[in-house]
Amino acid sequence: MNQTEAFYQRIEKALQNDQVRQNIRSAMNGLMQKRAEQFNDPEELSELREKARSIRHYSLAKQAELLEKLEQKLIENGIQVHWAETAQQANNIISTILKDAGAKTIVKGKSMVSEEIGLNDYLEQQQIEVLESDLGEFIIQLAKEPPSHIVAPAIHKNRQQIAKLFHHFFPELSYSEDVNELTLMARKILREKFEKADAGVSGVNFAVAETGTLCLVENEGNGRLSTTSPDLHIAITGIEKVVEKLSDIPGLLNMLTKSATGQTITTYFNMISRPRQPDEKDGPRAVHLVLLDNGRSRIRFDNDLLETLRCIRCGSCMNHCPVYVHVGGHAYGTTYPGPIGTVLEPQLAGINNIGALTSACSLCGACAEVCPVKIPLPKLINQLRAEAVNEHFSDKPVLGKGSLRKTPEVIAWSIWQKIYSNPFLYKTFSWFATSLNFLTPSKLGKWSKYRTVPKPAKKSLNQLAQENGFDYE
Amino acid sequence: MSNRDNILNRLKQNTLSEPVKIESNVSSFVWSKDEKITQLTKCITAVHGEVHHLTNIHWIDWLNQELPKRGLKQVLIGRNKVTDEYTYKADKSVTIHHYDKPIDSWKDKLFNQIDVGLTTTVGAIAKTGSLILWPDAAEPRLLSLVPPVHIALLDANTIFDTFEQAIEELEWAKNTPSNALLISGPSKTADIEQTLAYGIHGPKELIVLIIDK
Numbered sequence: 001m002n003q004t005e006a007f008y009q010r011i012e013k014a015l016q017n018d019q020v021r022q023n024i025r026s027a028m029n030g031l032m033q034k035r036a037e038q039f040n041d042p043e044e045l046s047e048l049r050e051k052a053r054s055i056r057h058y059s060l061a062k063q064a065e066l067l068e069k070l071e072q073k074l075i076e077n078g079i080q081v082h083w084a085e086t087a088q089q090a091n092n093i094i095s096t097i098l099k100d101a102g103a104k105t106i107v108k109g110k111s112m113v114s115e116e117i118g119l120n121d122y123l124e125q126q127q128i129e130v131l132e133s134d135l136g137e138f139i140i141q142l143a144k145e146p147p148s149h150i151v152a153p154a155i156h157k158n159r160q161q162i163a164k165l166f167h168h169f170f171p172e173l174s175y176s177e178d179v180n181e182l183t184l185m186a187r188k189i190l191r192e193k194f195e196k197a198d199a200g201v202s203g204v205n206f207a208v209a210e211t212g213t214l215c216l217v218e219n220e221g222n223g224r225l226s227t228t229s230p231d232l233h234i235a236i237t238g239i240e241k242v243v244e245k246l247s248d249i250p251g252l253l254n255m256l257t258k259s260a261t262g263q264t265i266t267t268y269f270n271m272i273s274r275p276r277q278p279d280e281k282d283g284p285r286a287v288h289l290v291l292l293d294n295g296r297s298r299i300r301f302d303n304d305l306l307e308t309l310r311c312i313r314c315g316s317c318m319n320h321c322p323v324y325v326h327v328g329g330h331a332y333g334t335t336y337p338g339p340i341g342t343v344l345e346p347q348l349a350g351i352n353n354i355g356a357l358t359s360a361c362s363l364c365g366a367c368a369e370v371c372p373v374k375i376p377l378p379k380l381i382n383q384l385r386a387e388a389v390n391e392h393f394s395d396k397p398v399l400g401k402g403s404l405r406k407t408p409e410v411i412a413w414s415i416w417q418k419i420y421s422n423p424f425l426y427k428t429f430s431w432f433a434t435s436l437n438f439l440t441p442s443k444l445g446k447w448s449k450y451r452t453v454p455k456p457a458k459k460s461l462n463q464l465a466q467e468n469g470f471d472y473e
Numbered sequence: 474m475s476n477r478d479n480i481l482n483r484l485k486q487n488t489l490s491e492p493v494k495i496e497s498n499v500s501s502f503v504w505s506k507d508e509k510i511t512q513l514t515k516c517i518t519a520v521h522g523e524v525h526h527l528t529n530i531h532w533i534d535w536l537n538q539e540l541p542k543r544g545l546k547q548v549l550i551g552r553n554k555v556t557d558e559y560t561y562k563a564d565k566s567v568t569i570h571h572y573d574k575p576i577d578s579w580k581d582k583l584f585n586q587i588d589v590g591l592t593t594t595v596g597a598i599a600k601t602g603s604l605i606l607w608p609d610a611a612e613p614r615l616l617s618l619v620p621p622v623h624i625a626l627l628d629a630n631t632i633f634d635t636f637e638q639a640i641e642e643l644e645w646a647k648n649t650p651s652n653a654l655l656i657s658g659p660s661k662t663a664d665i666e667q668t669l670a671y672g673i674h675g676p677k678e679l680i681v682l683i684i685d686k
Contacts, residue, residue: 058494067484083480084476085476085480133674139664179665180670186673187672194674219662220662221674224614239484244494245646250497264602265657269603280609280614282575282614282615283651291480300487
């Protein structure tokens with residue numbers, strides 16, 4: 001089965017699951033409303049977005065310099081820095097650090113980059129116990145499912161489904177469908193793990209070059225526990241997360257929390273600059289940062305595509321996407337779903353692998369309107385669509401260009417082009433189409449599976465206009 | 474060539490023209506002390522935190538009145554000049570524990586026996602309702618995180634308008650602490666059906682005592 005068929009099959013499956021669609025719809029409505037309440041002044045919003053865009057763009061422009069500075073500051077601070085070009089390298093680095101430390105159990109804070117590299121599976125194969133500690137991630141880890149949303153990973157599940165899941169795995173706890181009770185159960189189960197784990201793994205929201213600081217944004221406290229309680233902390237991040245100065249952080253943090261969950265600020269903003277110092281009583285004795293490329297430097301090579309890398313992973317684009325809301329995150333089959341996934345994933349994995357995602361967009365523009373760092377998502381999706389069907393469309397370094405090119409499509413469009421660029425052919429074509437409209441087929445293959453085939457009118461617009469007295473030019 | 478050099482070389486191949494970064498305007502608004510206290514209180518209570526503005530009662534007296542009422546007995550404090558005073562004046566029903574040994578030898582006790590973590594703060598941010606903590610040797614990182622109740626002492630004169638202002642006035646970039654925290658309420662989650670629930674991993678209750686003499 002090719003990638004397009006596989007994608008359409010996942011969509012088909014998602015569209016048939018009314019429960020999941022309902023869960024996602026109601027969650028997205030709530031998130032959109034909460035975000036709108038935070039940004040009630042359009043003029044201020046426009047200034048804040050422009051400022052956040054400028055900070056992220058500046059960071060990307062100076063990326064090499066800032067990464068070198070970040071590395072130097074982190075080393076001065078006692079944090080060890082590792083560079084990984086690929087997912088495989090990143091997994092190797094992390095498992096080697098864990099093995100050298102003799103770590104057998106790890107607790108994880110939520111990290112999309114760790115999902116991107118498939119870290120959990122990799123470590124479990126090496127007999128290392130990995131426990132997701134963010135409530136949403138904990139739920140989907142039990143269900144053996146990937147996240148369906150980058151901020152709210154278990155958003156496709158409702159409380160009844162979660163109650164059943166908890167009861168199945170922890171039958172000693174009494175069954176409840178109450179959200180507070182379920183939350184307390186998770187607290188109880190995970191607390192012991194935080195206490196006993198050998199190592200903690202987390203992502204990074206922003207890395208500050210000026211001070212060598214890793215910033216983590218969260219509400220639950222599991223990120224703080226994962227990065228503070230065990231003796232070893234390993235953070236992993238994409239190389240694009242670096243910013244120049246500490247004073248860049250407030251403008252980005254503000255846009256991140258308001259766009260993501262409609263919060264003025266999250267409960268915890270955790271800024272880690274050093275491991276435990278000789279006189280300190282807690283904190284990890286060793287802190288490592290893994291900087292992951294995995295295709296990002298290739299994206300940065302092109303001035304249009306690099307806009308993709310401004311993303312601060314708020315998830316606002318998917319919350320507002322009419323396609324995401326209907327099919328949910330799992331239909332995309334990728335780590336990052338929704339509009340940002342549609343733009344990022346084909347660039348990371350290649351159009352030949354996952355370029356079909358770009359068809360899941362109506363170019364409505366809602367994502368670009370809400371993006372806190374002004375990524376022109378529809379423009380980029382359109383660009384990738386063109387790259388997908390034409391190897392020579394541009395000189396942009398996109399993997400798998402032209403791989404979705406289909407001969408019937410090429411022939412159909414070249415006939416269309418001939419007809420529409422020649423007045424005589426156009427006139428002849430429209431005469432046939434209108435006067436022989438009874439010959440229009442009622443089915444046009446897969447295209448008409450969910451669509452009604454349009455029937456040309458008896459008279460063309462041209463004819464009608466002439467009859468109504470318009471001059472024919 | 475190492476991974477590092479490969480990555481950096483690729484990044485250096487595309488040099489972008491000198492970009493303009495819009496800097497923060499720190500003095501965009503200036504609140505009075507009372508306005509800041511009002512704003513901070515509004516934000517923290519909106520997310521289920523408690524704020525008490527103590528103008529004519531000493532914070533130790535407040536604790537001695539309130540903790541027995543709430544059944545809170547095991548209180549953990551750092552080795553801090555401000556909180557040390559509490560060691561001698563605490564109500565008889567309260568047992569004071571000091572966070573003065575490396576955590577490795579008494580993690581079990583911290584996770585399972587302590588009711589309250591009492592900390593000072595470096596300051597707060599009025600606009601977002603955030604406490605600023607710079608945990609250190611005297612007041613370790615887990616003190617404000619593991620106990621189910623976190624009580625934070627805040628000097629009314631150390632409340633900043635915004636995060637930007639705090640970064641500038643505390644010369645944060647120059648004095649980078651090992652760990653710095655903004656705490657803006659009790660631990661919470663909305664991972665189940667976007668429904669808020671408090672006390673998932675960190676403290677279930679956050680009590681801020683604003684000391685204003």
